[in-house]
Amino acid sequence: MAGLVETFGAGAMTNSIGEIRDADFLFVIGSNTSEAHPIIAMEMKRAVRKGATLVVADPRAIWMTSIAKKHLQLNPGTDVWLLNAMAHVIVAEDLINREFIENQTENFKQVKEAVASYTPEKAEQITGISADDIRWTARQYATTEKAGIYYTLGITEHAHGTDNVYALANLVLMTGHLGKPSTGMNPLRGQNNVQGANDAGATPMFFPGYQRVDDPEVRVKYEKSWGVPLSPVPGLNLNEMMKTVGEQMRGFFVMGEDIVLSEPNVLELEKGLNNVDFIVMQDAFMNETARFADVILPAAVFAEKEGTFTNSERRIQRVRKAVEPPGEALPDWEILVMLANKMGANWSYKDPAEVYAEMVKDVPQFAGISHEKLEKIDAGEEGIAGLQWPCPDADHPGTKFLHEDGILRGKGLFMPVHYIPPAELPDEDYGLFLSTGRTLYHYNAATQTRRESGLDAKQSEAFVELHPSDARKRGVHHGDMVEVTTRRGSVQLRAILSRQVRPGCIWMPLHFAEARANVLTNDVGDAVTGTAEYKVCAAEVRLVESMPDNEAFFPGSYYYEKGPGLHVDD
Amino acid sequence: MSKLTLNGRTVCFAEGETLLDIASRQGLEIPTLCHDPRLEPAGACRSCLVEVDGERLMTPACARVAQAGMVVMTENERIDRHRQTLMALYMTDHPHEREVSEVGSPDLLLDMAAEFDAPMDWGWMEPMRGDREDRNPYVDFNPDTCIACARCVRYCEEVEGVSAITLAGRGSHTTISTVEEKSLLDTTCELCGGCIDVCPTGAMNEKLPLMRGQKPERELVKVRSTCNFCGVGCQFDLNVDLEGRDGKGQIVKVTSPPPGTTTNDGNLCVKGRFAYDFVHHNDRLTQPLVRGEDGVLYPTTWEDALERAAEGLLGVVERHGADALGFVSSSRCTMEENFLVQKMARALFRANHVHQCAAT
Ligand code: SF4
Ligand code: SF4
Ligand code: FES
Numbered sequence: 038m039a040g041l042v043e044t045f046g047a048g049a050m051t052n053s054i055g056e057i058r059d060a061d062f063l064f065v066i067g068s069n070t071s072e073a074h075p076i077i078a079m080e081m082k083r084a085v086r087k088g089a090t091l092v093v094a095d096p097r098a099i100w101m102t103s104i105a106k107k108h109l110q111l112n113p114g115t116d117v118w119l120l121n122a123m124a125h126v127i128v129a130e131d132l133i134n135r136e137f138i139e140n141q142t143e144n145f146k147q148v149k150e151a152v153a154s155y156t157p158e159k160a161e162q163i164t165g166i167s168a169d170d171i172r173w174t175a176r177q178y179a180t181t182e183k184a185g186i187y188y189t190l191g192i193t194e195h196a197h198g199t200d201n202v203y204a205l206a207n208l209v210l211m212t213g214h215l216g217k218p219s220t221g222m223n224p225l226r227g228q229n230n231v232q233g234a235n236d237a238g239a240t241p242m243f244f245p246g247y248q249r250v251d252d253p254e255v256r257v258k259y260e261k262s263w264g265v266p267l268s269p270v271p272g273l274n275l276n277e278m279m280k281t282v283g284e285q286m287r288g289f290f291v292m293g294e295d296i297v298l299s300e301p302n303v304l305e306l307e308k309g310l311n312n313v314d315f316i317v318m319q320d321a322f323m324n325e326t327a328r329f330a331d332v333i334l335p336a337a338v339f340a341e342k343e344g345t346f347t348n349s350e351r352r353i354q355r356v357r358k359a360v361e362p363p364g365e366a367l368p369d370w371e372i373l374v375m376l377a378n379k380m381g382a383n384w385s386y387k388d389p390a391e392v393y394a395e396m397v398k399d400v401p402q403f404a405g406i407s408h409e410k411l412e413k414i415d416a417g418e419e420g421i422a423g424l425q426w427p428c429p430d431a432d433h434p435g436t437k438f439l440h441e442d443g444i445l446r447g448k449g450l451f452m453p454v455h456y457i458p459p460a461e462l463p464d465e466d467y468g469l470f471l472s473t474g475r476t477l478y479h480y481n482a483a484t485q486t487r488r489e490s491g492l493d494a495k496q497s498e499a500f501v502e503l504h505p506s507d508a509r510k511r512g513v514h515h516g517d518m519v520e521v522t523t524r525r526g527s528v529q530l531r532a533i534l535s536r537q538v539r540p541g542c543i544w545m546p547l548h549f550a551e552a553r554a555n556v557l558t559n560d561v562g563d564a565v566t567g568t569a570e571y572k573v574c575a576a577e578v579r580l581v582e583s584m585p586d587n588e589a590f591f592p593g594s595y596y597y598e599k600g601p602g603l604h605v606d607d
Numbered sequence: 608m609s610k611l612t613l614n615g616r617t618v619c620f621a622e623g624e625t626l627l628d629i630a631s632r633q634g635l636e637i638p639t640l641c642h643d644p645r646l647e648p649a650g651a652c653r654s655c656l657v658e659v660d661g662e663r664l665m666t667p668a669c670a671r672v673a674q675a676g677m678v679v680m681t682e683n684e685r686i687d688r689h690r691q692t693l694m695a696l697y698m699t700d701h702p703h704e705r706e707v708s709e710v711g712s713p714d715l716l717l718d719m720a721a722e723f724d725a726p727m728d729w730g731w732m733e734p735m736r737g738d739r740e741d742r743n744p745y746v747d748f749n750p751d752t753c754i755a756c757a758r759c760v761r762y763c764e765e766v767e768g769v770s771a772i773t774l775a776g777r778g779s780h781t782t783i784s785t786v787e788e789k790s791l792l793d794t795t796c797e798l799c800g801g802c803i804d805v806c807p808t809g810a811m812n813e814k815l816p817l818m819r820g821q822k823p824e825r826e827l828v829k830v831r832s833t834c835n836f837c838g839v840g841c842q843f844d845l846n847v848d849l850e851g852r853d854g855k856g857q858i859v860k861v862t863s864p865p866p867g868t869t870t871n872d873g874n875l876c877v878k879g880r881f882a883y884d885f886v887h888h889n890d891r892l893t894q895p896l897v898r899g900e901d902g903v904l905y906p907t908t909w910e911d912a913l914e915r916a917a918e919g920l921l922g923v924v925e926r927h928g929a930d931a932l933g934f935v936s937s938s939r940c941t942m943e944e945n946f947l948v949q950k951m952a953r954a955l956f957r958a959n960h961v962h963q964c965a966a967t
Contacts, residue, residue: 104768229834229837235963237945239962241959244949250953272961274962275962287931288927289934290935290951291935292935292936292944292948295964296964314926314927317919333892338886339833340886342941346835346941349840359830364894366892369941380921380955422870
């Protein structure tokens with residue numbers, strides 16, 4: 038979320054989930070909301086039932102497009118073109134919020150100049166969306182008071198993900214859709230506690246609370262607090278660490294993640310891991326990373342420990358222990374304390390509440406939050422459970438939407454961005470655009486969900502969605518076994534003929550170990566966040582084996598044949 | 608602000624509020640079965656009838672929008688009699704024994720019948736609601752305890768937005784079905800389990816606990832926690848059988864908090880509501896493991912494993928410097944754990960190589 042910290046001064050949803058139902062215009066871009074965030078989708082459905090206008094920008098037809106006023110089915114990776122063209126329209130038609138721009142932002146002129154050449158007509162050629170639709174969307178967005186933007190990985194999992202965020206933020210700033218309920222800019226987090234992990238400082242650039250490690254004042258504060266000298270040099274992000282595995286990186290401590298199943302370009306990564314001296318892995322389950330681990334520490338899962346998660350809307354909520362862990366497994370925090378002490382630390386935390394208290398002590402935005410206070414709120418009758426940061430002191434009720442009394446950064450920063458084509462485009466050898474994503478029924482590496490018989494019944498097999506016209510060219514029929522190949526590797530899985538994808542594009546879920554999407558994906562990382570380009574790369578599909586006549590294949594995707602919403606002939 | 612008289616007291620209300628909204632705010636209890644704050648009122652079950660001065664018929668509080676000057680009674684003899692009669696009628700084709708009607712979720716109808724002291728002997732007709740086979744893994748439907756209040760159907764349409772289930776049949780044959788009586792797996796159903804959650808009589812149930820013969824919900828202990836899947840952070844209750852797993856506790860099912868009290872407004876998705884089997888799965892790691900000289904992983908004690916882990920990590924730093932050591936933290940873990948990992952990297956090794964997977 039570096040992009041948002043940069044422009045607004047806080048990297049989180051500006052608004053609350055509960056405000057979505059009152060929005061009048063919802064711009065959903067790069068988010069398969071009903072599958073990745075079903076509860077947010079419910080709120081959006083509620084808004085649409087009440088008359089809100091929903092516009093979905095996504096290369097793929099998704100459930101949400103079936104209730105959308107418009108589906109902007111853009112060519113993969115052309116988001117910046119679309120967004121800059123919208124900004125172009127807003128500027129050209131003078132729909133900007135002058136007062137807001139003058140008082141609350143800086144750098145508008147640069148963006149104005151940057152988008153001057155992004156005319157809707159040119160955008161139509163590149164994005165595939167008609168100039169009229171771009172104009173209409175820009176006008177609706179700019180002129181609706183309660184207009185909110187919602188986006189997820191679809192926007193950030195690109196080599197230029199941060200650019201996409203800037204381009205969106207420019208729209209928000211030029212229209213002044215900020216600091217009010219049901220508007221703003223809302224990144225929907227993929228994993229339960231991504232927000233919390235970032236907030237807590239598990240990032241190479243920031244101490245807890247987005248305080249930069251290279252800011253001398255901050256460093257001095259933490260040196261005092263922790264009583265040791267600290268490094269002023271930002272560390273490597275995960276993408277960089279993975280690329281130097283076995284070279285610069287010679288040892289790893291890996292907690293609760295399967296890097297081998299989740300990181301892109303995994304075949305290269307595995308070569309590197311063989312050259313690593315030592316890996317400690319701490320997890321609840323065996324996973325692919327375990328093949329390289331020297332020590333494996335058995336960890337408790339969420340239901341077996343105390344603590345907090347922070348959700349996408351900055352809400353800190355309690356995790357409570359319901360059952361005992363199996364065997365000798367222990368909560369991660371207990372293991373961390375023991376391990377640190379073995380390595381010379383002198384940590385004496387007796388429970389997660391104490392750890393939390395230490396964390397907030399040095400972060401002004403979190404200072405008013407404590408386990409104790411959360412307990413009190415949860416036990417009370419009034420309001421919604423949990424507490425949203427900023428919450429600077431013990432009497433503060435938390436913050437529903439950000440930037441109400443002016444933008445937290447001081448001035449909102451306009452950032453001009455220009456379109457750079459995706460790092461890899463389809464060519465003669467690899468004629469298709471591959472994107473990857475999540476489905477409703479599984480979760481990331483699926484170590485949890487695939488151990489669930491029911492979810493497996495609904496969606497048990499890996500699949501790739503292929504447009505009927507592309508399938509015909511390759512002699513592929515619905516249910517056939519195919520091989521998907523990219524410059525990095527290949528996997529075999531079943532083909533679904535689907536009009537959810539555009540001609541020339543294919544899509545596959547990233548959850549299945551037998552057809553690991555990350556064998557295929559590109560590890561070119563975003564220059565700022567290091568988030569890899571999971572979303573688009575060039576690929577080719579080849580028939581391996583036809584599906585026997587007597588077999589049926591139900592991929593658990595109800596809309597696969599036709600695709601929801603508008604049905605285009607191939 | 609308009610005013611009306613409620614049980615003899617003058618109260619204010621906002622435009623559009625129902626009599627039920629106002630009464631609940633005043634702390635008055637009106638029985639309801641088909642009502643759900645997330646849904647358009649249906650007025651189907653008749654359990655919430657109240658009296659409005661000057662009106663011959665009683666009116667459903669859940670559906671009746673308040674008007675200024677109304678004089679409303681929520682308690683009196685006539686209302687009591689109505690409740691008794693209504694319950695007695697429901698009881699003519701609703702199982703009377705908890706062991707029968709309450710195999711999983713609670714049956715509020717039985718509670719209500721007891722509360723209003725309803726006569727249970729007004730005759731008995733075998734329930735006639737049609738049943739259907741369904742191979743879906745999660746949702747069980749018991750037509751015998753269904754009162755056809757359509758709360759599940761309305762939830763599926765109005766909140767989940769997929770209209771997978773419908774009312775079918777007429778009169779006492781009315782039942783909950785799907786288009787062409789298909790399995791939920793072959794419909795638009797997204798297996799959110801909302802229909803189970805809103806059902807007031809436990810006719811909709813979770814299938815797995817039933818198949819496993821686990822304890823009914825009332826015998827379980829609820830622990831409020833936060834879902835560990837996506838970034839919405841739904842609140843839910845882990846329903847635990849404290850005696851399960853030899854006293855270590857076993858999660859039997861997951862239920863929603865009441866609507867309006869949490870950020871998810873009582874809603875959950877298929878993962879949050881049903882994907883908890885991994886917690887007690889046989890594949891869980893239960894012992895520390897270390898790799899032997901022969902390249903094989905062996906179980907060991909915590910003491911030994913920690914010793915080896917510390918030695919190994921410190922060894923890397925000794926040989927290659929702190930810049931050679933990477934810490935991969937996890938967005939699956941708690942705030943506190945993430946804080947400790949970054950503190951470990953920074954304070955112990957004076958380096959900032961700490962990040963988590965999918966930092967999006
Ligand atoms: S599980 Fe959800 S989607 Fe399926 S029928 Fe029930 S309410 Fe509808
Ligand atoms: S219940 Fe579903 S929507 Fe809610 S946090 Fe869990 S995964 Fe996300
Ligand atoms: S709750 Fe009012 S009629 Fe059912």
